[in-house]
Amino acid sequence: MTQEHPITPPPELVEQWTSEAEKDHQPTVSYSLVSLFAAKAARWGADQELEACCEWLKGTAHIGIDFELIHARRPKPPSLKEQAVFAAAVLRSPDETCSIAEIEQHWHTIRCALEALPND
8 A cells, every 4th residue: 555645747757757857958857856846846736726726615615615625635644554454454365466575565564553552
């Protein structure tokens, strides 16, 4: 279960932007730098649009609809407990496409969740 922000440009688009930047401007620009700036710019723009929509909604519909919109469009990532429950479900019945690395990641998630529990 990845923790990727819902507003992140796809890798293909970042690769295109990297190629364009290298061709047009800087031959030393890196994919990771373009990816970082693209993600930050996309998130900033989306957050600005969401804020503007919320401002517009205030006074038009029922009270609290702006908060409902924020919650719907910017959900919080799953908690460590929720991630561990998901990992346990996958490990309970992994399919043939589940790689060793994915299985190890699921075990790591479960271990982290257990380590976060208080020592009784």
